[in-house]
Amino acid sequence: MTSAEQISFPHRHLLGIEGLKSDEITLLLDRAEGYVDQNRQADKKRSLLRGRTIINLFFENSTRTRTSFELAGKRLGGDVINMSVAASSIKKGETLIDTAMTLTAMHPDVLIVRHPESGAVRLLAEKVDCAVINAGDGSHEHPTQAILDALTIRRRKGKLAGLEVAICGDVLHSRVARSNIALLNTMGARVRVVAPRTLLPAEIGRLGVEVFHNMADGLKGADIVMMLRLQTERMHGSFVPSIREYFHFFGLDYAKLAAAKPDAMVMHPGPMNRGIEIDTVLADDIDRSMIRQQVEMGVAVRMACLDVLTRDLGNGPPIQ
Amino acid sequence: MSSTLFRNARLIDPETGRDEKGDLLVENGKIASVGTSLPQPSGEVEIVDCAGACLAPGLVDMRVQLREPGAEHMESIESGATAAAAGGITTLVMLPNTEPVIDDVALVEFIARRSRDVRRTIVRTYAAATKGLGGRELTEMGLLSAAGALAFTDGVKAISDALVMRRALSYARTFDLLLIQHPEEPSLSSSGGMNEGEIATRLGLPGINPVAETIMVERDLRLVEVTGGRYHAAHVTTRGSIEAIRKAKAQGLPVTCDTAPPYFGLNETAVGDYRTFAKLSPPLRSEMDRRAVIEGLQDGTIDAIASDHSPHDQDSKRLPFASAASGIVGLETLLPLSLELFHNGQMTLPKLLKALSRNPARILRLPGGQLQAGTPADLVLFDPDKPWRIKVETFKSKTKNSPFDGRPVQGFVLRTLVSGLTVYRHDG
Numbered sequence: 001m002t003s004a005e006q007i008s009f010p011h012r013h014l015l016g017i018e019g020l021k022s023d024e025i026t027l028l029l030d031r032a033e034g035y036v037d038q039n040r041q042a043d044k045k046r047s048l049l050r051g052r053t054i055i056n057l058f059f060e061n062s063t064r065t066r067t068s069f070e071l072a073g074k075r076l077g078g079d080v081i082n083m084s085v086a087a088s089s090i091k092k093g094e095t096l097i098d099t100a101m102t103l104t105a106m107h108p109d110v111l112i113v114r115h116p117e118s119g120a121v122r123l124l125a126e127k128v129d130c131a132v133i134n135a136g137d138g139s140h141e142h143p144t145q146a147i148l149d150a151l152t153i154r155r156r157k158g159k160l161a162g163l164e165v166a167i168c169g170d171v172l173h174s175r176v177a178r179s180n181i182a183l184l185n186t187m188g189a190r191v192r193v194v195a196p197r198t199l200l201p202a203e204i205g206r207l208g209v210e211v212f213h214n215m216a217d218g219l220k221g222a223d224i225v226m227m228l229r230l231q232t233e234r235m236h237g238s239f240v241p242s243i244r245e246y247f248h249f250f251g252l253d254y255a256k257l258a259a260a261k262p263d264a265m266v267m268h269p270g271p272m273n274r275g276i277e278i279d280t281v282l283a284d285d286i287d288r289s290m291i292r293q294q295v296e297m298g299v300a301v302r303m304a305c306l307d308v309l310t311r312d313l314g315n316g317p318p319i320q
Numbered sequence: 321m322s323s324t325l326f327r328n329a330r331l332i333d334p335e336t337g338r339d340e341k342g343d344l345l346v347e348n349g350k351i352a353s354v355g356t357s358l359p360q361p362s363g364e365v366e367i368v369d370c371a372g373a374c375l376a377p378g379l380v381d382m383r384v385q386l387r388e389p390g391a392e393h394m395e396s397i398e399s400g401a402t403a404a405a406a407g408g409i410t411t412l413v414m415l416p417n418t419e420p421v422i423d424d425v426a427l428v429e430f431i432a433r434r435s436r437d438v439r440r441t442i443v444r445t446y447a448a449a450t451k452g453l454g455g456r457e458l459t460e461m462g463l464l465s466a467a468g469a470l471a472f473t474d475g476v477k478a479i480s481d482a483l484v485m486r487r488a489l490s491y492a493r494t495f496d497l498l499l500i501q502h503p504e505e506p507s508l509s510s511s512g513g514m515n516e517g518e519i520a521t522r523l524g525l526p527g528i529n530p531v532a533e534t535i536m537v538e539r540d541l542r543l544v545e546v547t548g549g550r551y552h553a554a555h556v557t558t559r560g561s562i563e564a565i566r567k568a569k570a571q572g573l574p575v576t577c578d579t580a581p582p583y584f585g586l587n588e589t590a591v592g593d594y595r596t597f598a599k600l601s602p603p604l605r606s607e608m609d610r611r612a613v614i615e616g617l618q619d620g621t622i623d624a625i626a627s628d629h630s631p632h633d634q635d636s637k638r639l640p641f642a643s644a645a646s647g648i649v650g651l652e653t654l655l656p657l658s659l660e661l662f663h664n665g666q667m668t669l670p671k672l673l674k675a676l677s678r679n680p681a682r683i684l685r686l687p688g689g690q691l692q693a694g695t696p697a698d699l700v701l702f703d704p705d706k707p708w709r710i711k712v713e714t715f716k717s718k719t720k721n722s723p724f725d726g727r728p729v730q731g732f733v734l735r736t737l738v739s740g741l742t743v744y745r746h747d748g
Contacts, residue, residue: 197490197547198458213494236457238487245460249495 009308013125013132016141017182025187029151031304032297036151039075039299049078052109052310056082057099058135059115064270064295065135065144069112072302078109096120100127109310113137118175131309133302139173145269146179148301150187152294153224156265161188166219166260167209168194169228169250169277172201172239176269177228181207194218196250198239199230214249215256222260226267227252227277235276243276253279257288265290322364323347324740326701329370333691334377334674344375346697349739353693370701373734376673378410378698379654380688382578382680383554383626385476385647386443388434389427390419395631395718397434397443400651403716404441405744407627407652408733410698411681411688412441416448417475423448423459428467440743441736442698444686446473449488449499453477458488462495470684471552473500476601476630476647478536480506485540489549498683500552501540503561504602508532513642515588515603523594525641528603534560541568544575552683553577555628557602559612566621576683577621580628581657582648582723584613590723594641597723600628601646614666617675624680625672627654631719649717653710653724655702659731662704669704697740706732 009024017025038044054073056066066082073080085099096115103111110131113121118138125132136142154160165184171177171193184191185208192210193200194217205211212218219225230246240246252266266282266289274280283289324346331342331354343358344351352361360367381404387394395403404412414431416422422431422445435443447469451457461472472492479485479501492499509532514520516527537553541564544551556562556577568575582590582600587610590598598604616622630647637644650657658676661667667675678689688698710727712720736744 196494198487198494238457238484240491241451241458241460245463249462 012309013134014143014305014309015122015125015132015134017143017146017179017186018141020186022186022188025147025150025183028147028301028304028308029154031307032147032151032300035300035303036297039296044075045077046075047077048307049073049076049310052078053107054078054080054110054112054306055103055108056080057085057103057111057113058083059085059113059120060136062114062135065114068295068298069133069135069302071299072306073110075299076303076306078306096124097127100124104128104130110306133305133309136175138175139178140175141179142175143179144298144302144305145176146183147305148294148297149180149226149267149269150183151297151301152267152290155293155297156290157223160184163189163223164192164221165189165224165226166192166194166222167226167228168215168218168252170199170230170234170239171195171204171228172199173231173234174228178207180226181209192218192222194250196240215252216259219256219259222264224265224267225252225257225260229269229271230273230277247276251275251277251279252282254282257282264288267291267294270295322366323352323361324366324368324737325358325360326368326370326375328372329375329701330372331691332374332376332670332673334670334678335690335692337670338691339668339670341372344691346699346737346740349697349741351691351693351695351697354691368701368735373701373703374669375699375701377677377689377691378700378736378738379408379676380680380684380686381409381412381627381629381651381654382624382684383415383580384412384629384651385415385417385631387418387631389430393718394633397431398438398440399716399718400629401435401438401440401443403651405736405738406716406733408655408700408702408736409441409627409651410700410736410738411686412443412651413470413684414443414445415473415475416446417453417477421448421453422446422469423451423453423464425460425463425467428464428469432468439741440738442738444468444470446471446500448472449474449479450484455479455481455484458491461492461497465495465497470686471498471500473554474502476502478502478504478506482539482543486543486547489543489547489551493547493549496550498550498552500554501536503533503536503540503553503556505532505536508535513599513603513644513646514591515605517588517606519588519591523591523641530558530560530605530609533558533602534564537561538564541565541573541575544568544573548574550574555580555583555602555626556616556622557583557605557613558609562612562616562621566616566619569621576623578624578626578680579613579617579622580626581650581654582628584610584617585657585660586610586723595723596637596639596641596644597648597721599641599644599646600648614661617661618667623675623683625654625658625675626680627651631717632721633719637721648722649715649719650722651717652715653722653729655700655733656710656729656731657724659704660729663730697737699737700733701735703732703734705730708732
């Protein structure tokens with residue numbers, strides 16, 4: 001954070017990657033780079049968000065993402081409150097808005113929201129008067145995951161433009177896939193998706209990706225192979241017949257990875273199903289897998305997001 | 321392996337439409353050459369004087385129920401393959417409705433091993449489209465196909481849930497696999513045993529309206545449109561479903577279908593006085609539908625004729641009509657009953673044989689159905705004209721449930737070869 005740095009992030013909320021311009025994404029990535037260094041020091045705490053209240057509002061179970069946001073807020077000096085709302089205890093629509101009204105009366109500065117329904121975070125953002133970060137809404141978007149993936153790739157490959165990225169697995173239900181497709185396309189990478197047809201949404205090709213149904217073709221010449229998590233309830237018959245068949249044809253192992261470039265790197269948003277979508281040895285192979293780096297980048301990226309959004313609220317010190 | 325030279329045959333190649341006198345030489349299990357006055361090769365060679373009989377590619381029967389594993393007393397792989405060989409069939413494909421259901425790689429491999437042991441008609445198998453034929457969870461189509469399953473079907477049960485059907489078509493297309501449907505809407509057919517109409521009413525039997533089939537075919541065709549999956553409707557029997565498939569083909573959808581001899585050889589009147597041997601699923605239809613089946617075969621809307629062989633023992637058939645099992649045996653009557661269409665002047669011999677060999681082979685991506693040098697010598701030698709009377713007691717099938725007992729037919733299998741080896745020869 002040099003004092004001469006100019007920040008121009010014209011959005012009040014971070015609801016999705018869709019609608020962000022490439023220079024705005026670059027700004028977040030550059031900003032996050034600085035926090036990577038900060039997070040590696042013994043003293044990780046800054047006072048940028050001192051006096052600010054951040055509420056982690058999770059309508060869906062999450063440990064990793066919630067912890068990552070919590071750390072990000074605390075390392076910037078903010079007060080972070082975690083609110084978990086069990087999905088069964090809420091009635092949709094009206095009660096979501098009631099929750100928003102209740103929270104907004106408490107004057108939080110940032111709401112970080114995860115919700116099992118696509119579009120719910122946007123609905124909530126319309127009803128509150130603070131910044132909202134989408135921490136995942138249904139099968140729609142998970143913007144901070146896409147930004148942390150981009151930071152991980154950029155640090156390794158030095159760029160995003162021109163890279164061949166294969167996104168493999170349950171694209172149908174994946175908010176991570178949608179955010180990544182949007183971000184990578186905006187940044188000039190070329191994206192393919194690889195999955196059985198039952199795990200691809202209709203007209204996915206219209207989102208600017210090339211579509212493959214087998215790993216050998218889909219991974220050919222790829223720089224990055226992103227595996228997606230297959231939810232347990234989708235493994236036994238309705239979308240794919242079995243774990244055995246899924247791993248045989250679509251699980252990533254060294255043999256299938258051989259179709260990609262020799263220096264291709266493997267990513268996974270976690271939590272992994274070892275032996276289902278990814279071979280366990282490969283997942284831990286520090287020469288091929290960036291899964292641990294993704295987690296590290298997650299905190300830095302979320303700090304960057306909190307940083308730019310709170311400055312833009314106008315109640316913080318402007319960056320000179 | 322020795323050679324066989326067929327002389328003086330009427331060679332019929334359904335692939336090219338060839339129908340002319342000539343010779344055919346079999347060497348090393350393959351057709352070595354086809355032509356007129358072929359020179360006799362050196363070495364040991366069997367000369368067969370065909371005396372003008374037809375020599376054609378062996379029949380490929382794409383819809384057969386055997387009862388092994390599970391109910392071998394009704395039909396084992398050995399008895400079924402023996403009966404099929406006697407019927408001029410060189411490859412048959414089993415439905416997966418055995419006990420246990422063929423929904424696992426090990427069972428596909430079991431069928432292949434039994435077929436090799438039996439060494440008669442080649443027995444291939446479909447695998448279940450849903451686990452246990454339960455209609456809910458997809459089977460491991462990719463692995464099952466790699467193990468040798470030719471296509472996916474729930475056998476005599478329709479895949480009735482539209483979402484399951486959509487996903488099955490979609491998943492199968494991932495691996496470019498074929499889905500075969502028993503096209504009958506179960507909610508409209510489950511209470512009935514024969515075609516809905518005057519005869520059912522007079523007999524006091526609950527009927528199945530033909531729309532039960534038409535509705536399912538039309539629904540499936542819309543799902544094919546959405547998914548692009550390859551789809552085959554088994555034993556179509558109604559004017560409506562045939563018309564729907566005709567339109568779908570004109571539209572370019574990846575759709576095929578077959579029918580079976582009872583659906584063009586009989587109509588609902590065969591049920592007569594509660595004859596359970598005329599109880600089939602789908603049921604024998606009206607005369608109008610029977611004619612529509614023949615028209616469908618003539619204009620190519622119906623691609624294939626299959627035996628729809630369904631062995632049932634007396635315990636399953638000697639019951640009140642509504643309680644009796646559905647289905648008839650057909651392996652040994654497939655050719656003579658189909659030849660009625662030729663003798664009635666409704667189809668030429670090459671075209672008829674195409675529906676019995678080349679078309680099912682093409683649908684299942686098998687090599688059969690051609691008289692081309694280099695293809696496997698799977699052949700049938702038959703006299704197309706010889707009159708005889710069907711006698712169920714002579715069937716090699718373990719069960720005799722056929723409504724065609726005593727029917728005078730023309731067309732007689734003299735010899736059947738699989739990979740150049742004689743697997744059936746008529747004595748005398």
